[in-house]
Amino acid sequence: MLLREGIENKEPHIVVQDLTMAYGDFLIQRDLTFTVNKGDIFIIMGGSGCGKSTLLRHLIGLQRPVKGKVLYGQGVSFWDAEPEERDHMMRSFGVLYQSGALWSSLTLGENVALPLQLYSKLSPSQVRDVVSLKLSLVGLTGFEDYYPSEISGGMKKRAGLARAMAFDPDILFFDEPSAGLDPISAHLLDELILELRESLGATVVVVTHELASIFAIGNNSVFLDADTKTMVAAGDPKKLLAESKDPKVIEFLTRGEGRSKRE
Amino acid sequence: MQPTLHFDQATDGMMRIHLSGDWTLENILPSAYDVKKQVEGVPQVRLLTFDTKDLQKWDSGLLIFLSKLMEICTEGGITLQKEGLPQGAQRLLSLASAVPERKGARREAVRISLLDRVGDSAIAFWRTNLEMVAFIGEAATALMRLFVGKAQFRSSDLFLTIQECGAQALPIVSLISILVGLILAFIGAIQLKIFGAQIYVASLVGIGMVRALAAIMTGIIMAGRTGAAFAAQLGTMQVNEEIDALQTLGVSPMEFLVLPRMLALFLMMPLLSLYADLMGILGGLIIGVSMLDLNFMEYYNKTIESVRLNDLWLGLFSAAVFGVLVALAGCLRGMQCGRSASAVGEATTSAVVTGIVSIVVAMAVITVVANVLNI
Numbered sequence: 001m002l003l004r005e006g007i008e009n010k011e012p013h014i015v016v017q018d019l020t021m022a023y024g025d026f027l028i029q030r031d032l033t034f035t036v037n038k039g040d041i042f043i044i045m046g047g048s049g050c051g052k053s054t055l056l057r058h059l060i061g062l063q064r065p066v067k068g069k070v071l072y073g074q075g076v077s078f079w080d081a082e083p084e085e086r087d088h089m090m091r092s093f094g095v096l097y098q099s100g101a102l103w104s105s106l107t108l109g110e111n112v113a114l115p116l117q118l119y120s121k122l123s124p125s126q127v128r129d130v131v132s133l134k135l136s137l138v139g140l141t142g143f144e145d146y147y148p149s150e151i152s153g154g155m156k157k158r159a160g161l162a163r164a165m166a167f168d169p170d171i172l173f174f175d176e177p178s179a180g181l182d183p184i185s186a187h188l189l190d191e192l193i194l195e196l197r198e199s200l201g202a203t204v205v206v207v208t209h210e211l212a213s214i215f216a217i218g219n220n221s222v223f224l225d226a227d228t229k230t231m232v233a234a235g236d237p238k239k240l241l242a243e244s245k246d247p248k249v250i251e252f253l254t255r256g257e258g259r260s261k262r263e
Numbered sequence: 264m265q266p267t268l269h270f271d272q273a274t275d276g277m278m279r280i281h282l283s284g285d286w287t288l289e290n291i292l293p294s295a296y297d298v299k300k301q302v303e304g305v306p307q308v309r310l311l312t313f314d315t316k317d318l319q320k321w322d323s324g325l326l327i328f329l330s331k332l333m334e335i336c337t338e339g340g341i342t343l344q345k346e347g348l349p350q351g352a353q354r355l356l357s358l359a360s361a362v363p364e365r366k367g368a369r370r371e372a373v374r375i376s377l378l379d380r381v382g383d384s385a386i387a388f389w390r391t392n393l394e395m396v397a398f399i400g401e402a403a404t405a406l407m408r409l410f411v412g413k414a415q416f417r418s419s420d421l422f423l424t425i426q427e428c429g430a431q432a433l434p435i436v437s438l439i440s441i442l443v444g445l446i447l448a449f450i451g452a453i454q455l456k457i458f459g460a461q462i463y464v465a466s467l468v469g470i471g472m473v474r475a476l477a478a479i480m481t482g483i484i485m486a487g488r489t490g491a492a493f494a495a496q497l498g499t500m501q502v503n504e505e506i507d508a509l510q511t512l513g514v515s516p517m518e519f520l521v522l523p524r525m526l527a528l529f530l531m532m533p534l535l536s537l538y539a540d541l542m543g544i545l546g547g548l549i550i551g552v553s554m555l556d557l558n559f560m561e562y563y564n565k566t567i568e569s570v571r572l573n574d575l576w577l578g579l580f581s582a583a584v585f586g587v588l589v590a591l592a593g594c595l596r597g598m599q600c601g602r603s604a605s606a607v608g609e610a611t612t613s614a615v616v617t618g619i620v621s622i623v624v625a626m627a628v629i630t631v632v633a634n635v636l637n638i
Contacts, residue, residue: 104603122288129327130288136330137355139362142369149603168322192358199354 013038013171013203014059015075019068021054027229028054032068034222034234041197041204041217043237046224047252052207053098053175055224059205060093060173061086073170091119094164094202095173099180100156102148108135108159109144115166134162138192154185161192165200172196174206178213190216211255215241223249264319268293270301276309278302279347283317286325295331302341311336313347326355333360398595402525405517409526414518424527428489432535435488439480440539444468444546447476452555461555465562466569468547474574475581477539479626481532482585486618490593493524494614497597498607506598516598525590532586533579540578573638581629585622592617 014036021028028051036042044052057063059070061078069077072089081089102111112131116122122130135143138158148156157177164172174193178186190213197204208214214221214237221240223233225248233240233249241253250258264284271279278301286292302308311332318325329352336343345353375383408414451467497520500506506516544566551557596614600606 105605120288126288126327129331130323133323133327133330133359136359136362141359141362141364143365145370149601195354195358199351199358201351 010037012036013040013073014042014205015069015071016059017069017071019055019058019070020066021051021058021063022066023054029224030067030230032222032224032231034231036203036205036220038203039197039201040220041193041206043214043218043221044205044207044224045209045214045221045237045252047209047226050224050226051229052209052224056173056175056205056207060095061090091115091167092170093173094161094167094169094171096157096160096164096175096177098175100148100153100160102156102159102163104148107145107147108140108151108162111148111159112163112166115163119167130166131162134165135159137165137196138162154181154189157181157189158192165196168200169202171203171205172200174204174208176208176210177206178208178210183212186210186213187216193217209252211253214253223252266290266292266324268297270298273305273308276307277312278305278308278310279312279314281314281317282325283319285319286321286328288322288324290324292324292328295328295335298332299335299339302339308341310342310344312344315347315349318349321349321352325352326359329356330359394599395595398598399591401517402521402591402594405515405522406525408518409522414522415514416519416523420519421523421527424523425531427492428485428527429531429534432485432488432531433538435484436481436535436539437542439484440472440477440542441546441549443476443480444472444543444548445550446546447471447543448547448550449554452550456555461551462557462561462565464547464551464555465557465565469544469566469570470574472543472547473540473570473578475578475626475630477543478532478536478578478582478585479622481535481539481582482589482622483619485528485532485535485586486589486592486615486622489528490589490614490618491611493590493593494597494600494610495607497594498600498610501598501600502602502604502607521590521594521598524594525587528586528590529583530586532582532589536578536582540575577629577633577638581626584625584629588621588625589618592621 012035016032016034016036019032020030021032032055044055046052054063058065061070064079069079071077076085076089078086078089102108103114106114109128109131112134113127116127116130120127131144132141135141138161140155140158140162143151143155143159148159151159172193177189177193181189193204193206194217196202204217206213206218218237221234221237222231223240223246224230225232227248232246233244237253240249244250244253266282266284266286269281271281280298284290298311302311329348333343333356335341345356348356405414448464448468451464452461455461455463455467497506500520506520509516509519548559548562551562552559593614596610596617600610
């Protein structure tokens with residue numbers, strides 16, 4: 001919940017152990033094991049339909065793993081925790097959904113204020129102050145009274161981000177942040193993610209297949225494969241591009257051109 | 264640790280502010296106006312600096328304090344030196360002030376006069392009626408194209424809708440009709456028993472159900488069940504731009520979406536109503552046999568004797584009309600739907616209200632006309 005700065009030491013923040021995900025009998029991914037360190041910008045990548053968003057849903061506690069565990073901080077397993085503790089943990093996550101997922105019947109101000117009104121003891125005037133601070137952090141100063149239907153797609157994403165940050169979260173999750181944005185807006189959003197990570201000291205997990213974003217912001221990653229239904233690589237995406245031996249990873253990171261052509 | 268704020272004595276127009284303790288939202292934080300008061304006491308202050316070496320934890324609370332302080336300083340022409348603040352806070356403050364407020368972004372509450380509001384409502388009412396007439400016109404055109412065999416829609420859609428609003432509605436229609444028959448018989452029984460005329464319960468239930476009630480009750484059930492579903496389906500399609508996609512392909516949404524739904528309800532409503540007639544009479548029979556000591560054959564014969572074929576035709580005709588009305592109301596509201604989740608909710612509500620109101624109005628008209636024509 002608190003803002004921290006300059007986290008240099010690599011302390012594990014999310015540890016995924018032997019995770020298997022499935023919808024009923026339909027296996028999505030199996031045996032995923034990786035660690036997200038504090039202060040990382042961690043990229044979940046892979047082709048369409050490989051289970052990136054499903055993995056994100058497992059990391060934010062919206063879906064229960066078939067097998068394996070997701071541990072946070074000091075090794076607390078989400079699904080083994082008491083329901084109250086689980087609610088508390090969920091509130092320490094900020095999530096930006098693909099479309100922004102703003103509540104359409106509420107104004108932007110009300111969207112950001114709702115979690116604060118529900119789960120904090122802040123007075124109405126404090127809530128107002130927090131709302132205007134968060135909106136100004138994402139460049140939407142003065143847009144409190146607008147409804148989501150009245151603003152552009154990029155603005156919706158930024159407003160969604162302001163809502164995700166309402167509680168000064170420890171971990172920020174982004175589902176395809178640049179989907180549906182023009183290159184300039186996508187770049188600005190990447191910059192904003194970087195800036196927020198630097199200043200908030202939060203851990204950031206991003207689901208994306210946007211190569212520009214992956215190399216611009218990511219310092220750690222996992223690569224999911226739809227055919228073998230498991231992870232085939234993990235680590236710094238730039239290193240993966242330079243060193244990975246897996247043909248699928250190389251094909252993905254070079255847009256199918258191969259490493260030699262790219263160089 | 265409690266957050267605290269204290270000041271060094273101003274020297275050379277500079278004042279240092281010491282922040283200590285936990286500056287988090289859970290604590291009661293000092294206000295930026297405390298600083299303002301302090302600064303106003305010393306008129307020559309032109310520069311504010313910070314000392315944060317005793318600052319422990321901080322979150323958005325500190326940032327809110329600082330951004331208010333920045334506003335106050337800008338107003339008073341005082342320079343605020345951010346260097347003494349934690350790195351993260353400095354960056355967040357620059358981020359918060361990076362995009363200046365867009366001119367005219369903030370909305371002011373506008374008061375609309377009563378006359379304006381009345382005028383707006385009148386115009387809106389007129390426009391809605393025009394849209395409704397236009398929609399009915401388009402539906403009629405689509406129907407004409409169906410008769411000449413030119414309408415474009417998938418027959419599988421028609422059969423699916425027929426199944427949804429026909430067979431799948433049977434359980435709820437059974438329940439409601441039996442209960443309506445029971446209630447009608449029960450109320451009639453109490454009165455008729457006084458005159459020893461309890462056998463006429465069969466006539467009351469029979470005529471009541473066959474001539475009007477079965478059709479009305481089925482119509483209302485279908486307005487709540489199927490009309491609402493139509494509005495929600497078409498409304499969601501509107502939100503997802505599916506209707507736009509049909510139009511760009513040159514497919515008329517009236518033919519492709521509205522026509523099968525209208526046909527399905529037009530065909531199914533009379534059948535459901537016929538079924539409701541039987542169920543209602545069964546409900547009456549239960550009361551007749553169990554409470555009024557009538558025997559089955561007696562009740563049956565009295566029903567046959569009192570219900571005329573014209574009553575049945577009138578009931579079935581009304582049901583078909585209600586079917587078309589419910590389908591039109593559902594599809595109209597769905598097609599008019601805005602592009603948000605709440606708009607779909609409004610469309611659904613409006614479809615049910617429009618459906619039920621038009622059923623009652625139509626029933627009134629049919630009753631008067633039938634009376635005049637002696638049917």
